Amino acid sequence: xxxxxxxxxxxxxxxxxxxxxxxxxxxxxxxxxxxxxxxxxxxxxxxxxxxxxxxxxxxxxxxxxxxxxxxxxxxxxxxxxxxxxxxxxxxxxxxxxxxxxxxxxxxxxxxxxxxxxxxxxxxxxxxxxxxxxxxxxxxxxxxxxxxxxxxxxxxxxxxxxxxxxxxxxxxxxxxxxxxxxxxxxxxxxxxxxxxxxxxxxxxxxxxxxxxxxxxxxxxxxxxxxxxxxxxxxxxxxxxxxxxxxxxxxxxxxxxxxxxxxxxxxxxx
Amino acid sequence: xxxxxxxxxxxxxxxxxxxxxxxxxxxxxxxxxxxxxxxxxxxxxxxxxxxxxxxxxxxxxxxxxxxxxxxxxxxxxxxxxxxxxxxxxxxxxxxxxxxxxxxxxxxxxxxxxxxxxxxxxxxxxxxxxxxxxxxxxxxxxxxxxxxxxxxxxxxxxxxxxxxxxxxxxxxxxxxxxxxxxxxxxxxxxxxxxxxxxxxxxxxxxxxxxxxxxxxxxxxxxxxxxxxxxxxxxxxxxxxxxxxxxxxxxxxxxxxxxxxxxxxxxxxxxxxxxxxxxxxxxxxxxxxxxxxxxxxxxxxxxxxxxxxxxxxxxxxxxxxxxxxxxxxxxxxxxxxxxxx
Ligand SMILES: Nc1ncnc2c1ncn2[C@@H]1O[C@H](COP(=O)(O)OP(=O)(O)OP(=O)(O)O)[C@@H](O)[C@H]1O
Ligand SMILES: [Mg+2]
Numbered sequence: 001x002x003x004x005x006x007x008x009x010x011x012x013x014x015x016x017x018x019x020x021x022x023x024x025x026x027x028x029x030x031x032x033x034x035x036x037x038x039x040x041x042x043x044x045x046x047x048x049x050x051x052x053x054x055x056x057x058x059x060x061x062x063x064x065x066x067x068x069x070x071x072x073x074x075x076x077x078x079x080x081x082x083x084x085x086x087x088x089x090x091x092x093x094x095x096x097x098x099x100x101x102x103x104x105x106x107x108x109x110x111x112x113x114x115x116x117x118x119x120x121x122x123x124x125x126x127x128x129x130x131x132x133x134x135x136x137x138x139x140x141x142x143x144x145x146x147x148x149x150x151x152x153x154x155x156x157x158x159x160x161x162x163x164x165x166x167x168x169x170x171x172x173x174x175x176x177x178x179x180x181x182x183x184x185x186x187x188x189x190x191x192x193x194x195x196x197x198x199x200x201x202x203x204x205x206x207x208x209x210x211x212x213x214x215x216x217x218x219x220x221x222x223x224x225x226x227x228x229x230x231x232x233x234x235x236x237x238x239x240x241x242x243x244x245x246x247x248x249x250x251x252x253x254x255x256x257x258x259x260x261x262x263x264x265x266x267x268x
Numbered sequence: 269x270x271x272x273x274x275x276x277x278x279x280x281x282x283x284x285x286x287x288x289x290x291x292x293x294x295x296x297x298x299x300x301x302x303x304x305x306x307x308x309x310x311x312x313x314x315x316x317x318x319x320x321x322x323x324x325x326x327x328x329x330x331x332x333x334x335x336x337x338x339x340x341x342x343x344x345x346x347x348x349x350x351x352x353x354x355x356x357x358x359x360x361x362x363x364x365x366x367x368x369x370x371x372x373x374x375x376x377x378x379x380x381x382x383x384x385x386x387x388x389x390x391x392x393x394x395x396x397x398x399x400x401x402x403x404x405x406x407x408x409x410x411x412x413x414x415x416x417x418x419x420x421x422x423x424x425x426x427x428x429x430x431x432x433x434x435x436x437x438x439x440x441x442x443x444x445x446x447x448x449x450x451x452x453x454x455x456x457x458x459x460x461x462x463x464x465x466x467x468x469x470x471x472x473x474x475x476x477x478x479x480x481x482x483x484x485x486x487x488x489x490x491x492x493x494x495x496x497x498x499x500x501x502x503x504x505x506x507x508x509x510x511x512x513x514x515x516x517x518x519x520x521x522x523x524x525x526x527x528x529x530x531x532x533x534x535x536x537x538x539x540x541x542x543x544x545x546x547x548x549x550x551x552x553x554x555x556x557x558x559x560x561x562x563x564x565x566x567x568x569x570x571x572x573x574x575x576x577x578x579x580x581x582x583x584x585x586x587x588x589x590x591x592x593x594x595x596x597x598x599x600x601x602x603x604x605x606x607x
Pocket of ligand 1: 023041042043044047048
């Protein structure tokens with residue numbers, strides 16, 4: 001059955017070298033439609049580098065990247081985003097001089113059509129457009145439960161709220177595929193649960209999700225398929241169950257604690 | 269809320285009418301010139317605000333932009349006998365051309381390198397108009413600029429030109445205000461805040477930077493065009509690097525990124541020398557001290573006195589606040605930024 005589903009994101013023999021350092025080494029995987037695909041691995045394994053190549057921040061040294069069977073190598077970041085790939089950043093990248101509402105409205109900028117020259121003369125049209133954009137932002141804020149923060153400056157929010165705002169901004173672009181780089185890192189448990197709920201809800205509503213995450217609770221609970229990187233190379237892929245019991249993954253990343261859990265689960 | 273807005277509009281309308289009436293009533297040419305020069309500077313600072321204030325791309329080429337805006341039209345009047353009114357569309361066209369010419373390098377250059385490029389641009393313009401004497405008049409420049417003729421209405425006295433400038437300036441202030449407070453102003457600011465995030469939103473940053481440069485150049489060229497009519501002559505010594513720095517100063521003085529700030533900054537820095545005239549040879553010293561005090565205590569400009577958010581984090585207020593804060597919650601770490 002899994003074979004019938006269409007490919008959303010496919011990497012073929014992707015390698016990225018930074019001068020002497022090989023950050024990503026001949027990595028291939030195929031993310032299918034309707035999945036929450038997790039990419040995990042220890043620090044420095046090349047996860048963020050992989051996302052940066054997918055989003056066109058820098059090109060892979062060798063290899064090809066396909067989004068819905070279309071090769072996106074060489075496309076610019078904003079062009080890739082326009083295809084419907086949204087992302088959040090490991091280290092928050094918000095517009096710190098602005099309010100939550102404004103951050104979200106920038107996310108929706110591409111929804112608007114009126115050009116600069118037209119804008120100077122078309123008063124009614126541009127006003128209508130602004131209202132539409134604001135309404136969309138308000139919808140998203142409500143969806144995320146942050147409508148009370150609309151007027152607040154993002155830099156005065158807690159880290160957890162900032163992460164939600166960044167997610168909201170990504171949603172404003174209307175993505176079909178969302179790349180989340182460590183969304184739960186630095187969150188307190190209650191916030192983490194909130195985040196997981198939101199991600200699951202978005203998935204159920206039709207978005208495909210590509211997730212980088214260190215927190216194993218999150219990964220094992222939400223993802224449908226996992227690829228494990230270590231020192232830039234793929235060392236395993238499979239369902240959460242398969243990954244939990246993979247000896248190489250345990251050795252490289254999960255550690256003994258997970259071996260025990262996995263063993264217990266096998267006994268059950 | 270609505271009422272407050274109405275009061276504001278009424279005040280602005282009164283100001284507009286007052287500015288129109290002023291040059292008609294006050295027959296002192298010196299006062300009229302001061303107002304006209306202020307209006308020209310307001311227009312130019314509004315432009316600079318798009319590229320440097322909002323988008324955060326340092327532009328030290330304002331003098332070059334102005335020079336091209338002024339010379340292009342006047343040379344066509346002199347050499348081709350073009351109608352004076354057409355200098356305005358010519359200036360706008362020139363602005364578009366400069367916008368692209370300066371915008372493209374800015375896509376690859378950042379910070380100090382961009383500053384140097386814009387200085388280079390300005391100096392090249394100055395050298396060309398100095399040395400291409402056959403065409404530009406060289407160091408003598410363009411003399412005896414004819415009065416601006418509005419379809420038969422000749423603006424042949426300073427007060428007439430000043431009234432017209434008040435109207436043009438009002439239109440441009442209004443346009444700038446609309447742009448700054450729209451989706452464009454927002455994404456310009458976003459580029460300054462975090463360029464990678466802007467791209468991740470599917471926004472073409474390169475295109476926007478060129479738009480911001482083009483806006484700056486159009487406003488700068490229109491300002492330059494009127495500057496020519498006001499002075500009635502043009503020559504290369506008017507467009508030195510000092511001038512560019514002065515416009516930057518006006519913008520910072522009033523408040524980066526804000527239209528009222530640009531207007532206040534341009535007005536204050538244009539008129540300050542007049543008010544400080546009594547200081548004679550100490551003028552530059554006193555002007556320098558005032559500027560420094562502003563940079564230290566009001567880094568977001570004069571306008572930040574009226575903006576709650578910025579007031580709390582700026583200069584003198586921050587110092588006061590921090591003191592208070594330290595006493596109140598000593599030892600409590602700031603939220604956020606963990607990890
Ligand atoms: N722009 C860059 N230039 C040079 N080296 C880089 C660059 N980006 C990443 N690297 C290096 O590539 C390697 C992989 O980094 P990457 O950020 O992809 O790791 P990661 O798996 O995301 O780790 P973490 O869990 O810490 O986020 C690291 O050794 C890093 O130092
Ligand atoms: Mg990373």
